[in-house]
Amino acid sequence: MANQKNIYKPLRARLTEVIEESPLIKTFVLVPDEEFSFRTGQFIELSVDGIGEAPFTPSSSPLVTDKLEVTVMKTGYVTDYMHKMKPGVFMGIRGPYGRGYPVDSYSGKEVLILGGGCGLAPIRSLLYSLEHVKDKLERVILCYGSKTPADCIYKPLFQRLNNTEKFEAYRTVDKADEEWKESVGVVTNLLNSIKVNIKNSVAVVCGPPVMMKFGTIRLLEMGYEDDQIYLSMEKNMSCGLGKCGHCMLGEFFVCKDGPVFTYKELKDTPDIWK
Amino acid sequence: MHYLSIDKEEWDHTLEKLLLSHNVFAPVNNDYSQDYELITAESIPEITYNKPKPATPLKAFFLPVRENVTVSRASDKPRIIIGIPNCDIQALGLLDEIYLDTDFDDLFYRSRRENTILIASDCFGIQEHCHCTSYGIKPFSSEKADLAVAQMNGQIIIRVLSGPGDRFINTFPHLVPVTDKNIITAIEREHKATEKLLKDKNKGLPDYFETGLLVNDAGKKIWEKYSLKCVSCGACTAICPTCTCFLLIDKPGFEKIKQMDACQYPGFQLVAGGEDPLSELPSRFRNRYLCKYVWKPARFSSIACTGCGRCIEACIGKINKNELFMELV
Numbered sequence: 001m002a003n004q005k006n007i008y009k010p011l012r013a014r015l016t017e018v019i020e021e022s023p024l025i026k027t028f029v030l031v032p033d034e035e036f037s038f039r040t041g042q043f044i045e046l047s048v049d050g051i052g053e054a055p056f057t058p059s060s061s062p063l064v065t066d067k068l069e070v071t072v073m074k075t076g077y078v079t080d081y082m083h084k085m086k087p088g089v090f091m092g093i094r095g096p097y098g099r100g101y102p103v104d105s106y107s108g109k110e111v112l113i114l115g116g117g118c119g120l121a122p123i124r125s126l127l128y129s130l131e132h133v134k135d136k137l138e139r140v141i142l143c144y145g146s147k148t149p150a151d152c153i154y155k156p157l158f159q160r161l162n163n164t165e166k167f168e169a170y171r172t173v174d175k176a177d178e179e180w181k182e183s184v185g186v187v188t189n190l191l192n193s194i195k196v197n198i199k200n201s202v203a204v205v206c207g208p209p210v211m212m213k214f215g216t217i218r219l220l221e222m223g224y225e226d227d228q229i230y231l232s233m234e235k236n237m238s239c240g241l242g243k244c245g246h247c248m249l250g251e252f253f254v255c256k257d258g259p260v261f262t263y264k265e266l267k268d269t270p271d272i273w274k
Numbered sequence: 275m276h277y278l279s280i281d282k283e284e285w286d287h288t289l290e291k292l293l294l295s296h297n298v299f300a301p302v303n304n305d306y307s308q309d310y311e312l313i314t315a316e317s318i319p320e321i322t323y324n325k326p327k328p329a330t331p332l333k334a335f336f337l338p339v340r341e342n343v344t345v346s347r348a349s350d351k352p353r354i355i356i357g358i359p360n361c362d363i364q365a366l367g368l369l370d371e372i373y374l375d376t377d378f379d380d381l382f383y384r385s386r387r388e389n390t391i392l393i394a395s396d397c398f399g400i401q402e403h404c405h406c407t408s409y410g411i412k413p414f415s416s417e418k419a420d421l422a423v424a425q426m427n428g429q430i431i432i433r434v435l436s437g438p439g440d441r442f443i444n445t446f447p448h449l450v451p452v453t454d455k456n457i458i459t460a461i462e463r464e465h466k467a468t469e470k471l472l473k474d475k476n477k478g479l480p481d482y483f484e485t486g487l488l489v490n491d492a493g494k495k496i497w498e499k500y501s502l503k504c505v506s507c508g509a510c511t512a513i514c515p516t517c518t519c520f521l522l523i524d525k526p527g528f529e530k531i532k533q534m535d536a537c538q539y540p541g542f543q544l545v546a547g548g549e550d551p552l553s554e555l556p557s558r559f560r561n562r563y564l565c566k567y568v569w570k571p572a573r574f575s576s577i578a579c580t581g582c583g584r585c586i587e588a589c590i591g592k593i594n595k596n597e598l599f600m601e602l603v
Contacts, residue, residue: 007378008343010528050526054546076546092528209549236545238522241378245519246543251572274551
């Protein structure tokens, strides 16, 4: 048994930096003890020693293998602990797990991305991957919504994307402050002024369930086909191995069959937005 | 399929010798029915044969309720489990598909599986809620176990079902092929009689496939009605031979405890953001049915309910799933 891989045992990773993205969101930079690679959209199980483990999709580039970044909203038991952590401590990583974004199949297409709140974390990783293959892409449009300007994460990212050929990035907030000069309203409002060649496009949606639901509905209204819409599903992925049952969504184990699904794959499954 | 036989006394004597090198588990009678016990030289004569299922499902031998899965296990003594009903043998199919999956092989499950000789026992007779034949399962094993045994006329009659079973049984002395056709006829008569009892008892109960269709189409009201007496205790899932869900609990040193869990417990699907698709009791209750009769069959080739009826026996609210299905028909 000693020579075979124990699927439950985490790999140790040193926390080297904690970046504050917003009052509730921080990015944790981790250097694993061994080289660690993942495909964009796949997730890891990240452990806080003795406290708990939770699933996160890395927000860093899959092309970087000596470290990875995980962007985490303070929203529960494990993440409360994480937000108190300082660089230098060790964390545990299992994975990578699941099926990520099929970036190769986006070649020659316009990629429309809808992100909400901390859902921008997996999208940032996807954007790094898309930037890497931008010569093969037609266009990439990012529409991002957050509650307030203070909740907007990755502020430098938007500036960089808007200075990158073929990329454009738009932001909106539910509630603006005096300094906010961009859009106000839900993220789907941004789609009103965007012209996309839908036939030659794919759409990616990642965010809170309510945003995923209304984002998908809006994309369908725009004319996107069910198999052109990619959803990153949020479930209680506990083992990551397709065994423990916590993330079951109909017949799917979200941890193994997803977390990225096309809407076509899920649309007949009950309660997908819950 | 060929039959072998051995005198019951000789069988018991050989089991006693095997106790030196193996842990032997087998059902013995208790105050309520019968259940597996670790057999000693003294308890060998108490082993029951030909009786319907022991109280504990077979999964308990392969999926402990609680286990540290980050430390290496010391090698166990090889195990022999005698007296397994076919409903439990068939249930192992789903466990194998989940835990010996080619992507993520669970070494803890595998080592126990490879370390165990499975000796099935034919059921001569039924318990109140047995309904294996409704789901296409016979009350005797002809595959997936290593051996199948029945007691008849002072002899143990053996059917060899696997290569490891063949190698194992060939170490037994005084084993002879059954030449007396009357013995085989008598066993087959018992098989048929048990099947008839099951069929008569469960007349009108939909088969596994049809149950899936009924469950899938069932409206909210039936789940609300039957879950009224459910207290989310999880007894149905704990006792089910195919329910395998678990939770990983973190301990210092990045150790993880794997503990059996159940979709019937509140919070099973709760995510950190607060969403919980199974927050209401009727949806939690319904989830078990959808999982067993609709979702697992869509994904796995093994059956996810083998008709053992333990969930009906174990329910403190006296909820009978078969009554629910009959109402849906």
